[in-house]
Amino acid sequence: MTTSADVAEAADKRPGEWLDPSTRSRRRSNYGSLILQFALKDFKIRYTHSVLGYTWSVINPVIFFGLYYIVATNFLSVEIPKYPAFLLLSVVMWNFFFEGSSHGVGSLLARADVLSKMVMPREVVVYSALLSAGLTFVINLLVLVVLLWATGTDIQRSVMFFPLMLANLIALTLGVSLLLSPIYVRFHDIGYLWNIVLQVGFWMTPILYSELNVPEKWRWIVWWNPVARILVDSRRSLVYGLYPGTRGVLITTLYSFFILGLGVLVFRRLQAKVADYL
Amino acid sequence: MAKVIEMRDIYKSFQIPHEVHTTLVERVLSIFRPVSYERLEALRGVSVSIDEGEFVGLIGRNGSGKSTLLKLMAGLLVPDSGTCRIRGTMCELLELGLGFNPELTVRENVALYGSILGYPKSELAKRIEGAIDFADLDRFKDVKLKSLSTGMHVRLGFATALQADSDILLLDEILAVGDSEFQGRCLESFEEQKRLRKTIVLVSHDLSQVEKFCDRVILFDKGQVVDSGPPAMIISEYRDLVSESMRSKAAAAD
Structure with a gap:
């Protein structure tokens, strides 16, 4: 015979533990597959009506590389050893930062359709924006490898610093995206502002030119710019076979991961309110 | 009966859209101006609790706070004050x-949204087929x-949600669109959900459907719960409320 207490107990078991509905999204397990799916769908939508489709992600940096190369060597008379490899590496890395951060910063707003109607871990859309920029980045790096091979660049053991620089670049891009995307939802100025920062950043970062072209009294601009720091050390280790200074690498790494940490904190704080403004 | 949703003393307000300062400049300038933007008090001290297996209808005029409450239950919005607690999958x-x-x-679409809703990986294909x-x-x-068409959209949405096989289902105005055949199917599935002792919270303006299916109805007005009880009683209360407000408006016009 079942007593009413048994019934109550059984009923009490089935619904499980009490939880705050705004935290329930984090209990879902298929996190990774969600990020991947969003990134792939993003990708598909982006190239859906184009003939060349995905090839554009290679064509784009290659054309800019060609353009910058012509302008820099013929018009500006930039003289930098191993300039093709120097330039392509810089363009490809900048391109990732540019694409990743601009999509990342706008990702919450771009996905308002889902985020305003369904509960899900909101950082997923930021990660997926970055992942889709990352796919382009990987293909561009393959093009770079071909160029390094074609120009007979001698890869030294210093190349072991390069993965660390890539990690720093990813951390930095992710950090900026997490930091600004929830603010962008509330203040649309962030979009315009970030666009300007990127355009100014392109000229203020030694991409076309070398940090050595920057006069001593302006050099601080380079050292305060995390992307510049990453680029300089990437070129040293990959293109020139030189070891970047340990202290410099340490500062760059701390810098990038500090911004990532800040981004994570700000995102955590602001994400609950995101749906109010979408 | 075990409670599965408990909302206690919920307050939630929004800034009315045209008053929202979307640019930093406006925001900065507004510091120098007397604070003029209004807050829309969507919910003012609402307490609701729902038992396992209950089929509850939320009714009320537009802007009475019922959809906001549903979003708070879902965890999409967070309350300004008060506590929301749920048990089980939703x-x-x-x-x-x-x-x-x-x-x-x-x-x-079904695959993507199914993943968001947490379709188990092993059953993904089966559930996608099921929803379609x-x-x-x-x-x-x-x-x-x-x-x-819009109707097909809604159909697909409902089908995708059903396949998630959650303990609690929150539905906002799904009966408003869709042809009568689909409505029939929705209603059939409501019966099925009831048999499975699932909890359903439905926001609807279709009073006859609410009366037919809900075990209990909660009436909202101006961000507060007016009454809660058996459908027939609460619906007639709602009708009184509407006609009274029309009368007072007409009186004001005279």
Whole structure:
């Protein structure tokens, strides 16, 4: 015979533990597959009506590389050893930062359709924006490898610093995206502002030119710019076979991961309110 | 009876859209101006608790706070004060469909949104088929969603949500769109959900459906719960409320 207490107990078991509905999204397990799916769908939508489709992600940096190369060597008379490899590496890395951060910063707003109607871990859309920029980045790096091979660049053991620089670049891009995307939802100025920062950043970062072209009294601009720091050390280790200074690498790494940490904190704080403004 | 949703003393307000300062400049300038923007008090001290297996209807005029409450239950919004607690898995279907992407096909949409809703990986394919089948969109499986009608959209949304097989289902105005055949099927599935002792919270303006299906109805007005009880009683109370406000408006016009 079942007593009413048994019934109550059984009923009490089935619904499980009490939880705050705004935290329930984090209990879902298929996190990774969600990020991947969003990134792939993003990708598909982006190239859906184009003939060349995905090839554009290679064509784009290659054309800019060609353009910058012509302008820099013929018009500006930039003289930098191993300039093709120097330039392509810089363009490809900048391109990732540019694409990743601009999509990342706008990702919450771009996905308002889902985020305003369904509960899900909101950082997923930021990660997926970055992942889709990352796919382009990987293909561009393959093009770079071909160029390094074609120009007979001698890869030294210093190349072991390069993965660390890539990690720093990813951390930095992710950090900026997490930091600004929830603010962008509330203040649309962030979009315009970030666009300007990127355009100014392109000229203020030694991409076309070398940090050595920057006069001593302006050099601080380079050292305060995390992307510049990453680029300089990437070129040293990959293109020139030189070891970047340990202290410099340490500062760059701390810098990038500090911004990532800040981004994570700000995102955590602001994400609950995101749906109010979408 | 075990409670599965408990909302206690909930307050929630929004800034009315045209008053929202969307640019930093406006925001900065507003510091120098007397604070003029209004706050819309969507919910003012609402307490609601819902038992396992209950089928509850939320009714009230537009802007009475029922949809806001549903979003708070879903965890999409957080209250200014008060506590929300839920038990068990939950699936929300708010405002016409799930926010499907028009550029993706029917199947891709179900796959993506099914993943968000937590379809288990092992059953993903089966559930996607199940949803498309229920929505009766087999023929349009590989058609982009933008080519489908609004009704089909809603059908697919409901079908996708049902396949999530959650303990609690939150539904906002799903009966308003969709032809009578689909409505019939919805109602059938409501019966099924009831048999499975699932909890359903439904926001609707279709009073006859509410009366037919809900075990209990909660009436909202101006961000507060007016009354809660058996459908017939609460619905007539709602009708009185509406006609009274029309009378007082007419009186004011005279």
